Amino acid sequence: MNLLGQRIAGLIAAQGPISVAQFMTLALHDPDYGVYAARNAIGRAGDFITAPEISQMFGELLGAWCVAVWHQLGKPQPLRLIELGPGRGTLMADALRAAKADREFSAQIEVVLVEASAPLKAAQQQVLAQSSFPLRWESHLSGALLNQPFLLLANEFFDALPLRQYVWKDERWHERMVTLVDDALTFAAAPAPAAGLSVPSARGAPEPGAVYEISPSAIALCEEIAHAVQRQGGAALIADYGYAQSGFGDTLQALSSHTPVPVLHDPGSADLSAHVDFTALSDATTPAGANPFGPVAQGDFLKALGIEARAAALIRANPAAADAVARALHRLTDDTAMGRLFKMFAITPLASAPPPGF
Numbered sequence: 001m002n003l004l005g006q007r008i009a010g011l012i013a014a015q016g017p018i019s020v021a022q023f024m025t026l027a028l029h030d031p032d033y034g035v036y037a038a039r040n041a042i043g044r045a046g047d048f049i050t051a052p053e054i055s056q057m058f059g060e061l062l063g064a065w066c067v068a069v070w071h072q073l074g075k076p077q078p079l080r081l082i083e084l085g086p087g088r089g090t091l092m093a094d095a096l097r098a099a100k101a102d103r104e105f106s107a108q109i110e111v112v113l114v115e116a117s118a119p120l121k122a123a124q125q126q127v128l129a130q131s132s133f134p135l136r137w138e139s140h141l142s143g144a145l146l147n148q149p150f151l152l153l154a155n156e157f158f159d160a161l162p163l164r165q166y167v168w169k170d171e172r173w174h175e176r177m178v179t180l181v182d183d184a185l186t187f188a189a190a191p192a193p194a195a196g197l198s199v200p201s202a203r204g205a206p207e208p209g210a211v212y213e214i215s216p217s218a219i220a221l222c223e224e225i226a227h228a229v230q231r232q233g234g235a236a237l238i239a240d241y242g243y244a245q246s247g248f249g250d251t252l253q254a255l256s257s258h259t260p261v262p263v264l265h266d267p268g269s270a271d272l273s274a275h276v277d278f279t280a281l282s283d284a285t286t287p288a289g290a291n292p293f294g295p296v297a298q299g300d301f302l303k304a305l306g307i308e309a310r311a312a313a314l315i316r317a318n319p320a321a322a323d324a325v326a327r328a329l330h331r332l333t334d335d336t337a338m339g340r341l342f343k344m345f346a347i348t349p350l351a352s353a354p355p356p357g358f
């Protein structure tokens with residue numbers, strides 16, 4: 001077992017089994033050995049590759065989306081442009097370059113990057129060093145950041161938020177825990193049924209062994225964003241992989257160098273993520289009375305925003321890059337690649353028009 005595994009085993013030996021959510025938090029965020037503290041997880045050389053790392057077109061179109069939505073909302077000023085989990089900073093750099101074309105928009109924005117990982121924050125600072133926009137970093141999304149009109153972007157952020165899992169056993173839901181058996185980290189259902197858990201009936205009747213997943217932090221965050229959108233004016237665009245229609249199933253996965261590995265093996269040595277439950281996110285906007293849009297397939301969204309014309313323009317400007325641009329276009333939009341599994345979900349104030357792409 002690696003050092004973080006030993007640290008987690010020590011914690012379990014001292015206090016008993018931990019939830020899957022606690023395990024994810026430790027594996028991703030341990031300040032010494034966690035994925036985001038210690039690994040260069042994102043990109044070709046890392047564990048997984050994300051849409052903005054595939055092509056500049058992704059960030060550019062999201063930048064253009066922000067400008068268009070700002071106009072739709074009646075140009076609220078001043079405006080904060082917030083990104084959750086900006087990774088290597090690529091999306092924001094591309095979005096700002098595209099947004100610069102609109103002087104009115106870019107003259108009054110403040111850019112806030114919300115990043116928990118120190119090495120990734122350093123990478124973002126480097127990529128954005130030449131930017132002419134006022135930039136600021138925060139380690140988490142505080143309520144104070146949402147106290148004025150804002151546009152918020154989050155790509156592959158929600159899939160990394162801690163997840164709780166429950167297993168259907170003996171006609172009851174039992175929380176799936178991480179425990180120690182013969183000195184190895186192992187999943188085990190809690191002996192007592194989970195108290196106070198309410199599973200939406202729309203999911204149907206569970207079979208023995210069914211797994212119900214819920215990310216309380218994703219839901220709480222979405223609720224907070226929806227309240228702020230409704231109160232301050234603004235919009236959020238959440239892009240991630242996951243289901244539009246929720247069912248049962250264990251979707252927690254670990255990726256190391258683009259290859260799936262066992263989730264509990266050598267924590268911190270592989271990225272952990274799970275499907276985003278867009279129904280749960282959409283439901284979380286209801287208490288605020290905000291408008292949820294989508295989810296729509298990433299391929300459809302990017303095409304509606306003009307990715308094919310953008311690809312053609314890039315090829316005209318640099319014919320030598322034609323194959324690379326065509327490959328990136330395919331990867332981002334095709335149903336057999338990221339086009340369908342990845343989805344876009346937006347939150348806008350009640351009664352606002354559908355944002356571009358929805």
Ligand code: SAH
Nearest residue numbers: 036050085086087114115116117155156160
């Ligand atoms: N958006 C980027 C990176 C996705 S990886 C891209 O598309 O390439 C997830 C990102 O979220 C990383 O930057 C990670 O450090 C950050 N992150 C994960 N959990 C976080 C949390 N609770 N608070 C702040 N940042 C977090």
